[in-house]
Amino acid sequence: MTVSPHSPRSPLDQPDTRRRGRRPAGEDTRRALLDAARQTFVEQGFDGATVRAIARSAGVDAAMVNHWFGGKEGLFAAAMEFPIDPAVLIEQLLAGGPDGLGDRIVRRFLSVWDTNRGGPLIALIRSASTHEESARMMREFITRVLFGRLTSALDVDRPDLRAALCGTQMSGLALVRYVIRLEPLASADVDTVAAAIGPTMQRYLTGPL
Amino acid sequence: MTVSPHSPRSPLDQPDTRRRGRRPAGEDTRRALLDAARQTFVEQGFDGATVRAIARSAGVDAAMVNHWFGGKEGLFAAAMEFPIDPAVLIEQLLAGGPDGLGDRIVRRFLSVWDTNRGGPLIALIRSASTHEESARMMREFITRVLFGRLTSALDVDRPDLRAALCGTQMSGLALVRYVIRLEPLASADVDTVAAAIGPTMQRYLTGPL
Numbered sequence: 001m002t003v004s005p006h007s008p009r010s011p012l013d014q015p016d017t018r019r020r021g022r023r024p025a026g027e028d029t030r031r032a033l034l035d036a037a038r039q040t041f042v043e044q045g046f047d048g049a050t051v052r053a054i055a056r057s058a059g060v061d062a063a064m065v066n067h068w069f070g071g072k073e074g075l076f077a078a079a080m081e082f083p084i085d086p087a088v089l090i091e092q093l094l095a096g097g098p099d100g101l102g103d104r105i106v107r108r109f110l111s112v113w114d115t116n117r118g119g120p121l122i123a124l125i126r127s128a129s130t131h132e133e134s135a136r137m138m139r140e141f142i143t144r145v146l147f148g149r150l151t152s153a154l155d156v157d158r159p160d161l162r163a164a165l166c167g168t169q170m171s172g173l174a175l176v177r178y179v180i181r182l183e184p185l186a187s188a189d190v191d192t193v194a195a196a197i198g199p200t201m202q203r204y205l206t207g208p209l
Numbered sequence: 210m211t212v213s214p215h216s217p218r219s220p221l222d223q224p225d226t227r228r229r230g231r232r233p234a235g236e237d238t239r240r241a242l243l244d245a246a247r248q249t250f251v252e253q254g255f256d257g258a259t260v261r262a263i264a265r266s267a268g269v270d271a272a273m274v275n276h277w278f279g280g281k282e283g284l285f286a287a288a289m290e291f292p293i294d295p296a297v298l299i300e301q302l303l304a305g306g307p308d309g310l311g312d313r314i315v316r317r318f319l320s321v322w323d324t325n326r327g328g329p330l331i332a333l334i335r336s337a338s339t340h341e342e343s344a345r346m347m348r349e350f351i352t353r354v355l356f357g358r359l360t361s362a363l364d365v366d367r368p369d370l371r372a373a374l375c376g377t378q379m380s381g382l383a384l385v386r387y388v389i390r391l392e393p394l395a396s397a398d399v400d401t402v403a404a405a406i407g408p409t410m411q412r413y414l415t416g417p418l
Contacts, residue, residue, distance in 0.1 A: 129335040164394035172381020185373035
């Protein structure tokens with residue numbers, strides 16, 4: 001069985017397996033939720049969209065959101081084709097302590113992006129430059145789901161500014177490595193990229209600004 | 210007269226005045242060169258496109274390129290609607306010495322971008338994600354015209370990697386500040402942005418990687 005409900009481990013180890021192979025019946029529920037979520041998040045934003053409304057629109061029970069996605073953030077991330085449950089990702093990143101956090105973030109993102117050449121994020125960047133809805137989705141993804149949660153958990157000063165700064169560096173890395181494909185960065189190995197950009201992320205998260 | 214030929218000072222002090230007001234006859238030559246340059250650079254890249262070929266395509270004398278744009282780099286920058294002659298910009302940035310260079314770069318870019326909300330760069334980012342020609346233009350702009358020339362002039366190790374890293378941070382800043390408009394970075398004052406991102410640029414240019 002290639003489709004499994006939300007678990008704290010499997011999405012990280014096998015980020016994309018849900019999409020391959022045969023599609024069991026449960027996948028229909030999951031897909032209906034994703035379709036409803038995309039529309040509802042675009043129309044109402046992250047705060048405005050309720051799990052109940054999304055489930056109603058999909059014609060399924062609201063408990064299915066927790067079952068398949070672990071909650072609203074997970075559903076949002078999945079709707080944006082982010083292949084990792086962000087709550088699990090953040091928990092794992094923070095588990096190593098604040099030291100070396102920047103390095104671990106760069107390595108983790110590259111491990112995802114390098115397999116899909118920046119895929120959905122690139123589509124979102126393109127879309128964000130013409131559609132306010134996409135810009136809003138990207139804003140809320142950075143602040144509500146990803147870096148904002150990280151800086152909140154770190155108990156640092158100016159958490160919102162730090163989250164936005166993380167957003168500049170990681171979106172710019174995606175742009176240059178996968179869209180512009182500027183050498184030597186486009187084909188640099190993970191160690192090189194982490195050594196160069198890890199300290200930047202570390203300072204944005206925990207250093208003096 | 211609002212249109213003036215290339216000079217080391219006026220494009221910096223008045224980056225956009227050439228586009229306003231009446232259009233004297235000389236502007237026809239300038240515009241023909243820009244149109245021919247865009248097409249030739251897209252088709253043949255920065256290295257392949259010769260000043261002679263662009264001038265011929267525009268139906269003007271090759272000396273007009275130096276007259277209006279100061280050379281091939283200046284013409285390329287103008288074709289990409291970069292409002293400053295990059296040779297002059299780099300000379301000015303380097304004149305202050307390597308110390309504080311990152312800070313000066315961030316301030317100078319914001320002074321340009323804040324007046325046009327990232328304008329042409331944003332269009333290029335969007336276009337680069339769908340068109341290889343635009344990706345190539347952006348690559349060559351970063352390496353040949355802007356950061357690559359800066360890192361070459363600095364006599365540092367790994368100049369190409371440093372140029373690409375500068376590209377990640379500055380393109381990501383443009384994306385978050387002007388496209389995604391993520392607060393508090395979108396409306397942060399120049400001092401705040403320079404204090405946060407200047408040290409990153411400084412390290413990418415002159416620090417250990």
